[in-house]
Amino acid sequence: MGFRTYVLRRILHMIPVMVGLSILIFVISRVMPGDPVRLALGPEANIEQIEQLRRLMGLDKPVHMQYISYVAGVFRGDFGYSLLTRRAVAQDLKDFFPATFELTTLAMILSILLGVPLGVRAAVRKDSLEDHLNRVVALAGVALPRFWLAILLQLAFAYHLGLLPTIGRGPAPASQITGLYLLDSLLTLDFNAFIVSLKHIAMPAFALSVGTLAQIMRLIRASMIEEMRRDHALAARSYGLPSNLIIYRYLLKNAFTSTLTIIGLSYGFLLGNAFLVERVFAWPGMAFYGVDTLLAKDFNGVIAVTLVVGVAYAVTNLLVDILYGFIDPRIRYGEG
Amino acid sequence: MNPTGPLLAIQDLGIHMRTYEGRARVLNGVRLAIHEGETVALVGETGCGKSITAKAILGLLPPNAEIVSGSIAFKGRDLLRLSEEELHGIRGRQIAMIFQDPSTALNPVFTVGEQLTDVVLWQGARSATIGRRVTPEVRQRCLEILRLVRIPDPEGAFGRYPVELSGGMRQRVLIALALVGRPELLIADELGTALDVSVQDQILLELRELVRTGGLSVLYITHNLGVARLVSDRIYVMYGGEIAEMAPAAEIFRRQLHPYSQGLLAAVPRLTGTMGEGIEGRIPDYVNPPPACRFEPRCPFRMEVCRLQRPLLVEAERDRWVACHLHGSREDSGSGEESG
Numbered sequence A: 001m002g003f004r005t006y007v008l009r010r011i012l013h014m015i016p017v018m019v020g021l022s023i024l025i026f027v028i029s030r031v032m033p034g035d036p037v038r039l040a041l042g043p044e045a046n047i048e049q050i051e052q053l054r055r056l057m058g059l060d061k062p063v064h065m066q067y068i069s070y071v072a073g074v075f076r077g078d079f080g081y082s083l084l085t086r087r088a089v090a091q092d093l094k095d096f097f098p099a100t101f102e103l104t105t106l107a108m109i110l111s112i113l114l115g116v117p118l119g120v121r122a123a124v125r126k127d128s129l130e131d132h133l134n135r136v137v138a139l140a141g142v143a144l145p146r147f148w149l150a151i152l153l154q155l156a157f158a159y160h161l162g163l164l165p166t167i168g169r170g171p172a173p174a175s176q177i178t179g180l181y182l183l184d185s186l187l188t189l190d191f192n193a194f195i196v197s198l199k200h201i202a203m204p205a206f207a208l209s210v211g212t213l214a215q216i217m218r219l220i221r222a223s224m225i226e227e228m229r230r231d232h233a234l235a236a237r238s239y240g241l242p243s244n245l246i247i248y249r250y251l252l253k254n255a256f257t258s259t260l261t262i263i264g265l266s267y268g269f270l271l272g273n274a275f276l277v278e279r280v281f282a283w284p285g286m287a288f289y290g291v292d293t294l295l296a297k298d299f300n301g302v303i304a305v306t307l308v309v310g311v312a313y314a315v316t317n318l319l320v321d322i323l324y325g326f327i328d329p330r331i332r333y334g335e336g
Numbered sequence B: 001m002n003p004t005g006p007l008l009a010i011q012d013l014g015i016h017m018r019t020y021e022g023r024a025r026v027l028n029g030v031r032l033a034i035h036e037g038e039t040v041a042l043v044g045e046t047g048c049g050k051s052i053t054a055k056a057i058l059g060l061l062p063p064n065a066e067i068v069s070g071s072i073a074f075k076g077r078d079l080l081r082l083s084e085e086e087l088h089g090i091r092g093r094q095i096a097m098i099f100q101d102p103s104t105a106l107n108p109v110f111t112v113g114e115q116l117t118d119v120v121l122w123q124g125a126r127s128a129t130i131g132r133r134v135t136p137e138v139r140q141r142c143l144e145i146l147r148l149v150r151i152p153d154p155e156g157a158f159g160r161y162p163v164e165l166s167g168g169m170r171q172r173v174l175i176a177l178a179l180v181g182r183p184e185l186l187i188a189d190e191l192g193t194a195l196d197v198s199v200q201d202q203i204l205l206e207l208r209e210l211v212r213t214g215g216l217s218v219l220y221i222t223h224n225l226g227v228a229r230l231v232s233d234r235i236y237v238m239y240g241g242e243i244a245e246m247a248p249a250a251e252i253f254r255r256q257l258h259p260y261s262q263g264l265l266a267a268v269p270r271l272t273g274t275m276g277e278g279i280e281g282r283i284p285d286y287v288n289p290p291p292a293c294r295f296e297p298r299c300p301f302r303m304e305v306c307r308l309q310r311p312l313l314v315e316a317e318r319d320r321w322v323a324c325h326l327h328g329s330r331e332d333s334g335s336g337e338e339s340g
Helices: A004-031 A038-040 A047-057 A064-073 A089-124 A128-144 A147-159 A181-187 A192-229 A229-236 A243-280 A284-295 A299-327 B050-058 B084-090 B112-124 B136-148 B154-158 B167-179 B197-214 B225-230 B249-254 B259-266
Strands: B008-019 B022-034 B038-043 B065-076 B095-098 B185-189 B216-222 B235-241 B242-248 B315-317 B320-322
Touching: A004 A064, A004 A299, A038 A047, A038 B249, A047 A064, A089 A128, A089 A181, A089 A192, A089 A243, A089 A284, A089 B249, A128 A192, A128 B065, A147 A192, A147 A243, A181 A192, A192 A243, A192 B320, A229 A243, A229 B095, A243 A299, A243 B235, A284 A299, A284 B022, A299 B320, B008 B050, B022 B050, B022 B095, B022 B216, B022 B242, B038 B050, B050 B065, B050 B095, B050 B185, B050 B197, B050 B249, B065 B235, B112 B136, B112 B154, B112 B167, B136 B197, B216 B225, B225 B235, B225 B249, B235 B249, B235 B259, B242 B249, B242 B259, B249 B259
Parallel strands: B038 B216, B038 B235, B095 B185, B185 B216
Antiparallel strands: B008 B022, B008 B065, B235 B242, B242 B320, B315 B320
């Protein structure tokens, strides 16, 4: 199977996943206790008003019809109206999603950039004092609740040292293209705005990344140690290849394939944990919106948030699968 | 002995391994020599210490191994005394090894071309830079070596991953990887054992041709006496981490001096007759080896002395060395007049 066929198959596999996800979310939202119409209108509303809004929102139709019209709407970019913010959900998403996407993506990049080299180093120095220390710190990193770490960081860097802003995303760059402040300020070559955005995102991104970073480090360490024991590692040494080539190219590429799967999965954890970290740092992302819509039983908002998170998760894993096939030829040939 | 001395001379090599069960004495006073242009086979059962001997030569012993005695002289230099850096310069370019299992000894996530190119580019280098600069000369050298090991479509194989090649082709690639640095000594560990017998024979014969035309010295490591006879000039029989017998390949088939060699040969299945007899018992415990002769518990000819005194490797007949109390040194027995 060629690489292109492999990628195509992976993309096709995503279709049933997305259909299943949307049905699941839709059904869950409809079986949640409480009546969104009554909640939206308040205790003063009369029966007629309630019936009218119900008709307006299409809630009087059978559930499968509601689903079909909802999906049709999503394809037009119409997620319905939010009862909470009283505007189009699509607009809400446009405002809140980039903030969360920027935060989780930066956290992911941080985790990989720090976790992989630390893991390799720990594997090379297996059983040394440094290795043991690393492992203790990594274990703590996995175990420590993100919001707790977030508060500690705020205390240290914002309150005592005054190096970084405590909360918020900072001012938006002059021109918004993607809604990602870091990217936008770079694209417009506005370096001052970039620094400001970076200062704001540094703590939340780090707090969010620690768990994933530790996980990646531990995984890379374990699979590197396994790879070092393989025949091909010994063979590479017997050919007189330099050790940096063997470790960072020959073994790491093998070790990375097993870590990739986890990276895809941990993007989901990052999205989940972002909800906590966003609270602590008052980060105007999906967390605010998601939690508030949930409490207000704002159907359209809840479904949209869940759907977007689900799609982000699925797309990340698709990318991981594609990367996987790219790195490891055995995957493409259905072996190993 | 060759007046210039052997290319490789292992003297009294002793290696211990730290294991959970205790200290395993896996090599006990191993002695082995390979002269220039000579092909030597080291034969023995699985676990007798053959592969450890090979890894010791290249300085690739596992971290729990400890060299307790002896020397490995290569062109007069003791490899055991060299620094890791000096060994790094020798590996691949002076001494190379063909690995045993073609399904695990190639890196699965790099193409044949990438792996060959890296060896051509970086062999012996202190460190590699990011990216490979594959000049036409480098590519030419890789294709040339693939042609030399008779890979039918070198250009095609160059861009393939190991998983896309048959076992025989992978084994040929492993040979190419070992030969590309033009080593003087080649160590072949159980070459072709993982392959079909017909493919194995073909590869062995091809390598024998390559070695003869190239004037290489080779150490074949095998459990198969038949293979050893096919490819080697001289055979060392190893048992329990010791050399039991050494003789020219043709002669050891005519008559074996050591009881273990006799058993080993009797175990080779033949087309005529039965499956072969095999030897009673199993390889010795290395943590608590038999006190004197390690083969004594399995030996059909065991005597009182075998449990008291370790038999030393002596020249029992002209060019035939054996470590067994059944055979004395030919000097001692007075038949050594011609030795001068």
